[in-house]
Amino acid sequence: MEEEIKNNDCYSDCCCKEDKKYKAMNACGTSGGAVYGLGMIGAAVYYIQHANTFWMGVLGLLKAIVWPAFLVYKFLELFKM
Numbered sequence: 001m002e003e004e005i006k007n008n009d010c011y012s013d014c015c016c017k018e019d020k021k022y023k024a025m026n027a028c029g030t031s032g033g034a035v036y037g038l039g040m041i042g043a044a045v046y047y048i049q050h051a052n053t054f055w056m057g058v059l060g061l062l063k064a065i066v067w068p069a070f071l072v073y074k075f076l077e078l079f080k081m
Contacts (some may be wrong), residue, residue, distance in 0.1 A: 004023040036068070 047060025063070070 015060050039067055 041064075044061055044064035046065050048057050051057035051060050
């Protein structure tokens with residue numbers, strides 16, 4: 001039993017694949033969702049504060065969901081790529 005657990009230890013390396021028996025998940029790439037979530041909340045607050053009408057606020061919420069696309073677009077535009 002110890003040998004099976006040792007072979008499926010996710011903390012020894014960050015390249016863990018999902019294991020059918022232990023359902024191990026990748027423990028090294030979990031912070032991206034938190035960064036995206038905080039960015040989405042911040043973008044929603046920004047867009048809602050600057051909205052003049054109700055529908056502009058709704059549009060702001062939709063923009064807040066896809067804020068990384070705007071960020072990448074501006075980055076590529078800035079560096080003329």
